[in-house]
Amino acid sequence: MGPDVLVVGAGIVGAASAFRLAEAGLRVLVLEKEATFAQGSTGRSAAGVRVQFSEPLNVLLSYHSILEYRAMPEAGYRPIGYLFLVPEALREVQEEALATQRALGVPVEKLALEAAQALVPFREQGLAYATFGPVDGIIDPHGATAHYLREARRLGAEVRFSEPLLGAQRKGGVWRVATPKGRYEAPLLLLCTGAWTGEVGRRLGLEIPIHPVRRMVYATAPAPFPHAFPLAIDLATGFYLRSEGPRVLLGRSNPAEPPGFAEGMDWEWLGPTLEAGLFRFPFLEGLALDRRASWWGYYEMTPDHNPILGFVEEGLLVAAGFSGHGVQQAAMVGRLMAEEVVHGEARSLDITPFRLGRFREGRFLKERGIV
Structure with missing residues (x-):
């Protein structure tokens, strides 16, 4: 049968x-x-x-x-948690999302920027507050x-x-x-x-x-950190990072990436990614990139x-x-x-x-x- x-x-x-x-x-x-x-x-x-x-x-x-x-x-x-860094321009939009999440009974916290600094160090310029999902x-x-x-x-x-x-x-x-x-x-x-x-x-x-759209995940070389970082996202630029053992993974969606089955790493996008990342997370400047540990994949859009x-x-x-x-x-x-x-x-x-x-x-x- x-x-x-x-x-x-x-x-x-x-x-x-x-x-x-x-x-x-x-x-x-x-x-x-x-x-x-x-x-x-x-x-x-x-x-x-x-x-x-x-x-x-x-x-x-x-x-x-x-x-x-x-x-x-x-x-x-x-x-490990997700930490959203909310810019002033998205203050009200994110408040609405937070209200939706709380109404549905899921655990999400609103954090003052000072409290968020305990999770990952960042530059506070242009930010209003942060939200953190403990699950x-x-x-x-x-x-x-x-x-x-x-x-x-x-x-x-x-x-x-x-x-x-x-x-x-x-x-x-x-x-x-x-x-x-x-x-x-x-x-x-x-x-x-x-x-x-x-x-x-x-x-x-x-x-x-x-349709497919290619996305990059860049990885740093191993480096010592006092604690692991949550997946932190700067909503102003879409840049994100998180710990992976002694490495930091980081990325940012490229809005100009055309749909299609393009293959391989886009190293030209590393510059704009790091530009956004270094502004918000200055500690990244001291880290080396490991090209062999980086990878790419597809979003299904x-x-x-x-x-x-x-x-x-x-x-x-x-x-x-x-x-x-x-x-x-x-x-x-x-x-x-x-x-x-x-x-x-x-x-x-x-x-x-x-x-x-x-x-x-x-x-x-x-x-x-x-x-």
Whole structure:
């Protein structure tokens, strides 16, 4: 007997979805184009998890996921915290986001700049205050993905690697999917294909507004520090840093980076990144960069930088387009995709704001917590 659901993609979102679908008693087959799991955006993530968003659904997706990662040893959850440095120009906007977070019952603190200095030294010029999420932190995306796939297999799911989706057609209520190694059929198809979702959609004859944008993570050489730094973000410029053992990881999104599958490190963007970083965090001046420890990956971007979740047409679901937030929301998304399949709609959270139809209707969300 064939599978009930074909899950395309073995990153953390696909793995979590496969596990929850199998847990619900469905026969699941996962198809992954790479030779192993977590080789796309998952494996190249900066690994952060945070509740500090402005859209309620983003807050809750992340919070429920963090609670799941906290109970999962394989996820390697470390609550190092996220520190947002809020400029005067964003004082009111961030106050509104903070009110939303508190109304939803998630732990976020407002800090005076003096108190924030105890977490990481920074120049206070132009800043109003800071916010700190004590349950925010980092996880091990590889460990979490491996756990989900292992649990999915334990429940009967099958995972096949080196099988990219070449094409798919739906006839008679069944998806017929072709890969270089074979053909598969199932009533339901779930795309967890990250930055490749727009391309995969076109192979199905669909236009799904998700495209890749390259992002850099620069790493310093090891250096002694008195304590570990949280993931600190200067909201004035989008520059961020955090500790990784004796190193500091740092980055800043390039708004001029064109969409597409560009590869390799963008060393020309290091200058503008450091310019913003050195202004706010002068201690970085004494650190050396380790080019070999730096890396790049893709954000899977939608027009409003929020994901597309759930059914997009009969028999076809999408869980992609997280725009940098896939790792931190995958645990809860897996549960919601299983509910969407079993019940016809997600029940634990209302995912209506993140359905594809919003773009067709011209309803773009305004998430203020994009970095």
